[in-house]
Amino acid sequence: MTRPRRLPPSYQLDYHPVMNNEKIAKHLSQLADLLEFTGANSFRLRAYRNGARIIKELPDSIASMIEADQDLTNLDGIGKGVAEKCQELVNSGRLKQLDEILESVPKTVLDLLNVPKLGPKKCAALFNELGIQSLDQLKAACEAQQVRLLSGFGAKTEEAILQGIAIAVLANERILWADADKIAQDLGAHMSSCSAIRQTKFAGSYRRGKETVGDLDLLVDSDDSETVMDHFGKYEEITSVIVRGETKMSVRLEDEFQVDLRVVPEESFGAALQYFTGSKDHNVLVRGRAKQMGLKVNEWGVFEVNDSDERRIAGQSELEVYESLDLPYFPPEIREARRELDWAKNNELPELIELGDIRGDLHMHTTATDGKASIEEMADAAIAIGLSYIAITDHSQRVSMANGLTPERLLDQWKTIDRINANRPDGFAILKGIECDILESGGMDLPDEVLAQGDFIIASVHYGQNQSRQQITDRITGALENPHVSMIAHPTGRLLNKREAYEVDIEAVFQAAKANQKMVELNANPIRLDLNDIHLLAAKTHGIPVVINTDAHRTLGLSNMRFGIKQARRGCLSAADVANTLPLADFIKMLDR
Ligand code: DGT
């Protein structure tokens, strides 16, 4: 391998910490996508896409490997071409080839790739044959019925594209909470080295734990806004400054993601935090309450207003703001103007679930199907994070592309689990489970006499997601009527920013779950978060036990539980509403109902 060109130290410092594996992967897959628009040969595209996938999941930093002069081509699936691109990225922060393509292909074509079911090939055809460069133009072309004329498209595809544009537009505007969290952690760390700052807090939808976040709202408690803004401006991920005022500054990071900074004095910090946490509708209720009491509340504090002057009675802490209005402290996740004010009035504010309440994780995969770790490795990782039981729930045979389990392989796996359990001295339990598909025609993918031998049977819809509302609802309620099924997984099938929920009558699902004493899942994968917050509150109201699961496909996936907890809190769930907060014996009792 040729030695990477050594760059002046300052230049390296600019890029090394920034060019992490995730970014390298993103550049590579963008390069592949854009090459597709130029009609490049597919062999190279595949190499870049594979490289991107591998690098994204690599535990070691590519930048450090390059710095240590290690040969990247020793990594499985990384060839000379990809290795060279990595070097170029780490050394210069850019890819010359990518810059060149962008001179003739506008970057907005990449937005087309966010339309569900529109792969790179079809997007390239739209660009090359119809000159479509953006979602707006795509919409216009669909409406003018031009898209259906292209070979390989047709009226049905055109219709589907038109429907998918909305989700693609949204994907451009909002990012997953988990991705916002990465930015917040990183930016928070950057801000913490500024000595002019007393405290920082992220407010807005991020603080409320909303499943997707439009922009980040950063509040800083300081008397020296110039120093704070200078420091903020040095954050290495900033691509442009939108506006800088006296105490406010807005910037864009990569992909146009916006961060709003506000510097506020100590005596107003709590009021500002309350105001900018929102939601807007919650604030309307709070202001209404203040008005009733003859008070005024804004981002500077709570004030008594007399004819000529105002006197501040609260503002330094959020708690103080709420207390001055005779209100309890509202956890940010429930500030959505749903029922929180009524609950407060009746002293019924729920005590929300916390990560530490969780004792088990009942949905995960192993190397037997599409997981990356063995049963024992998953168990050890679960023990390490403090769980006392798990269920191993690989896919069933219908999911052939994930090597789904036949009855024979499943029964074998369960024997193995029995053996592992028998040899464990620590009391940790592995439940024998399966994520059994609900077939397109209805009914379970594995025979009853097999399911009867398991401890925790999950029913899932993976195929036939385009069926009618009646068909899908019938399939799910049918599964809930099966005596061996314990829980329905990711009940609506939505993938945030990627795929709408399938058509399902969720109320009918709840009725069936209730009638058959079954559980419903809150899938904690940050792209699923399924059930959503509104559904969760409905499930709670029906008294249907919710199970929060990670659906982990590797040991690290078990740590996704925290995303599920955020969502559960938004759904106003307490520990008592969530079955996997129970000790094992009680959980099993609940299964045996
Ligand atoms: P996002 O960014 O779209 O995910 O949602 P938020 O809730 O973070 O909204 P954002 O960033 O526009 O504003 C942050 C908070 O500031 C919002 O939740 C409530 C407060 N806020 C902003 N503008 C207004 C306003 O015009 N009236 C009131 N009452 N509150 C506002």
Ligand code: CA
């Ligand atoms: Ca925001």
Ligand code: CA
């Ligand atoms: Ca904002």
Ligand code: ZN
């Ligand atoms: Zn699964």
